Amino acid sequence: MKKQFAVIGLGRFGGSVCESLAKQGMEVLAIDTDEDKVSKFANIATHAVVANTTDENTLQSLGIRNFDHVIVAIGDNIQSSILTTLMLVEQGVKSITVKAQNDYHEKVLNKIGAHRVVHPERDMGIRIAHNIVSKNVLDYLELSDEYSIVELMAGKKVAGKSLVDLNIRANYGCNIxxxxxxxxxxVSPNADDFIQQGDILIVIGADTDIQRMERSLFDEDEG
Structure with missing residues (x-):
């Protein structure tokens, strides 16, 4: 049975989530107060409606509590985002993900019962900054304030060596x-697997350990 999603707020983030879910074959209800945005998603989402989600009766009429997951992607109106989230919590929605504008907004959302809070602009900024600072980092995913997953491009320093030769877990506290x-x-490579130049290593570990490993094994001399 297909999962049912509702996306509230059809700006860049909400619209992207809506489109991606629809492409994966999910049933998606797209909601916004802007009629032009709703009409844009009429042929993408399963259903698209103009509605004010800060109104309890409106949410009830949409049957919002029956959805598996509701994503609140309301743009700059923090008050509407908070009120909508509160209504969803009160109506017993099983899973609620909310886009936060800032840390204060996130604190309020967590206190009123949002199940997951995301910062798409901040997270993308962090990823881009890591890519700019190091030519070895191809992608970066922050797991917490201290731990991350990174994609690192193997250069000459590690080429032709096996995982047991590098002994990354013992030397740096990271896991490939x-x-x-x-x-x-x-996936889950063996200790005797060899690394070739140009391979991409997906590494998990503490940020300080990853940086130490990167400086030691992945920084290549220019030229």
Missing amino acids: MAIKQGEEIN
Whole structure:
């Protein structure tokens, strides 16, 4: 049975979530107060409606409590975002993800019962900053304030060496979760697997340990 999602707020973030869910074959209800935005998603979402989600009766009429997951992606109106989230919590929605504008907004959302709070702009900014600072970091995912997953490009320093040679866990406290070689992905690689130049290593660990490992094994001399 298909999962049912509702996306409230069809700006760049909400619209992107809505489109992605629809492409994955999910049933999606797209909601916004702006008629033009709703009409844009009429042929993308399963249903698209103009509605004010800060009104309890409106949410009840939409049957919002029957949805598996509701994403609140309201843009700049923090008050509407908070009120909508509060209404969803009160109506017993099983899973609520909310886009936060700032840390204060996040604190309020957590206190009133949002199940997950996301900062898409902040998170993308962090990822871009890591990519700019280091040419070895291809992608970056923050798991917490101290732990992350990164994709690192293997250079000459590690090429031709096995995982047991590098002994990354003992030396740096990090774990290699997978190695990408072209189109092939080796999940949970063995200690005797060899790394080739250009391979992509997917590494999990504390930020300080990852940085130490990167400086030691992945920083290549220019030229």
